[in-house]
Amino acid sequence: MTQPTRTAPVVRQAVVLSPMQVPKASDVLASELRERILRGEFPEGSALPPERELVTQTAMSRTTVREALRILEVQGLVRIKTGRAGGAFVTRPGQESVASSVNLLIRGGHLRMSALLETREGIEPVCARLAAVHRDDEDLERLEQANDAISVDTGSLADFLQANVDWHIAVAVASHNELLTGFMLALSRAIYAATDNQRFIDADVRRTAVKAHKTITQAIRDRDPEAAVRRMNRHVHGYAEAVKAVEDRVEIEVPDSPPAPRQARRRAPARSTAARTTRGSGGA
Amino acid sequence: MTQPTRTAPVVRQAVVLSPMQVPKASDVLASELRERILRGEFPEGSALPPERELVTQTAMSRTTVREALRILEVQGLVRIKTGRAGGAFVTRPGQESVASSVNLLIRGGHLRMSALLETREGIEPVCARLAAVHRDDEDLERLEQANDAISVDTGSLADFLQANVDWHIAVAVASHNELLTGFMLALSRAIYAATDNQRFIDADVRRTAVKAHKTITQAIRDRDPEAAVRRMNRHVHGYAEAVKAVEDRVEIEVPDSPPAPRQARRRAPARSTAARTTRGSGGA
DNA sequence: GGTGGCCATTCGGTCTGACCTTTGGTAACT
DNA sequence: AGTTACCAAAGGTCAGACCGAATGGCCACC
Structure with a gap:
């Protein structure tokens, strides 16, 4: 029995309530639209109703509607065009959106270079295997074209690295697997960006890379998955080892400079991968 | 010489200008802030200036500032809290953001189940290898705990699948690789969601899975990368084969329905993974 | 001496209504 | 027939107001 005293100590029924979150209006609208889009209710390329129309339909303010559309845009589900006949056009989220989020994870997480290389060592052989299985002639051509570009000895370091990527x-x-492609896209770019100032890329390294690429391409052409895996494994592993060796040396040479200049240099080559992150059309 | 006729055809100097793009104000601000955050200018957990302050600093309208902050929020770079001491708090984009974009790619891209399985077949052995190298005691405990949960024969199908995931x-x-973890997070959930109604999971299949998990866990415990890879490979491959067999059968049973119901099946289980995509805290 | 109630303050969230810019179409003009 | 001018539709931006949520301080009341 509870104590029958006056002002009995209130026995609080432990009403276990989880923190509870009140979703924002724009989130609600965004989720709704997202679900509908993913469900295929709007065919790709079709336009959502204009903002002002959504306002009347949803009884929300234009601010809110716009925010919702903006969310979808960032997630790569719609592309917004201005002008007459403009509006939010449904689009399939592609490799780019995966690549950009992986990119953020890499840059924001302060991942060690070794983690990147380790990941690549794991994934790229898989890509090679699938490429050997699924490749078509177009893929082959792209491979050869890229490797031709690498072979040019006269190119600058940046050119070499770009062609390498x-x-x-x-x-x-060539693996014809969008998931892996998106992943590798971000990974390659990140490794590229982190490597561009390494001096260890000399003519010798270049020749080795070109040769390795050739044999791997050949395996892919021959539809020989096992060979592709094996060779890619060796190639990527060798590269990782080389970088690791240099990293150790560099770690000692460069004390610790303030972060700013390191960034400035990074956007040098061509398109800055970061600024274009929300917009469409990358480089592949 | 140009023709000296009256109303001489104006020789337009071909001023070659590339298309040029006018970035939106909010994008500019978002990019600026994003770069600063990634550069580590704001330590994690610290707060950006309040919106109204940003308004005065940037000479932009509050609408624009808010849109920029919203972009960063969707990208997982800040978390916005309401209330007095609220504001935009810097946060590291984690696996969740990668997982959610992969999730979108999977759901929006209408990827075939086979592509998912193929990807998993490629990646999970890699995870197993790294896990065998990097695991710590905590990881081991998680592995065993999960597998214990699977072993319970009495559990429902959903319970089994959840524990499996x-x-x-x-x-x-256990691989201690954030990139791979984020990737597998999305992949596992997607496969889970796509599998939940398959009837081929019987007691026999369960036992097989539990046994496979045990041997793999053992390899990871023993820090035996090769064994881990081999066993995981077999496990995942077997699973894929089983699913493929069932899929083929299903494919025949269900003639070819319009895309809508096929999607509807996918969202059946419990929490819709999509709605929670922008908010924090998933399920791991 | 806490406990609870009650501001005031400082945030983000939403709404309103206006105006600007871009873009496509179309009609007038040469 | 080709240009040009203009209009309309749509997104982009802005200014200002008000609402709601969290916090911190203060004070009365057990």
Whole structure:
């Protein structure tokens, strides 16, 4: 029995309530639209109702509606065009959106270079295997074209690295697996960005890379998955080892400079991968 | 010489200008803030200036500022809290953001189940290898706990699948590689969601899975990468084969229905993974 | 001496209504 | 027939107001 005293200590029934969250209006609308889009209710390329129309339909303010559309845009579900006949056009989220989020994870997480390389060592052989299985003639052409570009001895370091990335991405594309492609896209770019100032890329390294690429391409052409895996494994592993060796040396040379200049240099090559993150059309 | 006729045809100097894009104000601000955050200018957990302050600093309208903050929120770079001491707090984009974008790619891209399985077949062995190398005692405990949960014969199908996913995710976590973990997170959930109504999961299948998990866990415990890879490979491959066999049968049973119901099946289980995509806290 | 109630303050969230810019179409003009 | 000018539709931006939620301080009441 509870104590029969006056002002009995209130026996609080432990009403277990989880924190509870009140979703924002724009989130609600965004979720609703997202579900409908994913459900295929709007065919790809079709336009959502104009903002002002959504306002009347949803009884929300234009601010809210716009915010919702903005969310969907960032998630890569719609592309917004201005002008007459503009509006929010449904679009399939592609590799780019995966790539950009992986990119954020890499850059924001302060991931060690070794983690990147380790991941690539794991994934790229898989890409090579699938490429050997699924490749078509177009893929082959891309591979050869990229490797031709690498072979040019006269190119600058940036050119070499770019062509190198292109080849690796071509392998991923040849796998005909969008998930892996998106992943490799971000990974390659990140490794590229982190490597561009390493001096260890000399003519010798280039030749080795070109040769490795050739044999891997050949395996892919021959539809020989096992060979592709094996060779890619060796190639990527060798690269990782080389980088690791240099990293150790560099770690000692460069004390610790303030972060700012490191960033400034990074956007040098061509398109800054970061600014274009929410917009469409990347580079593959 | 140009023709000296009256009303001489104006020789338009071909001023070659590339298309040029006018970025939106909010995008500019978002990019600026994003770069600063990624550069580590704001330590994690610290708060950005309040909206109204940003308004005065940037000479933009509050609408614009809010849109920019919203973009960063969707990208997982800040978390916005309401109330007095509220504001935009810097946060590291984690696996969740990768998982959610992969999730969108999967659901929006109408990926075939086979592509998912193929990807998993490729990646999960890699996770197993890394797990065998990097695991710590905590990881082991998670693995065993998850597999214990699976072993309970009395559990419902949903329970089994959930515990199954938990185990697989535990392997990814044990790899101590955030990239792979995020990737597998999305992948596992997607496969889970696509599998939940398959009838081929009987007691026999369960026992097989539990046994496989046990041997793999053992390899990880023993820090034996090769064994881990081999066993995981077999396990995942077997699973894929089983699913494929069932899929083929199902494919025949269900003639070819319009895309809508096929999607509807996918969202059956419990929490709709999509609605929670922008908010925090998933399920791992 | 806490406990609870009650502001005031400082945030983000939403709404309103206006105006600007871009873009496509179309009619007038040469 | 080709240009040009203009209009309409749609997104982009802005200013200002008000609402609601969290916090911190203060004070009365057990």
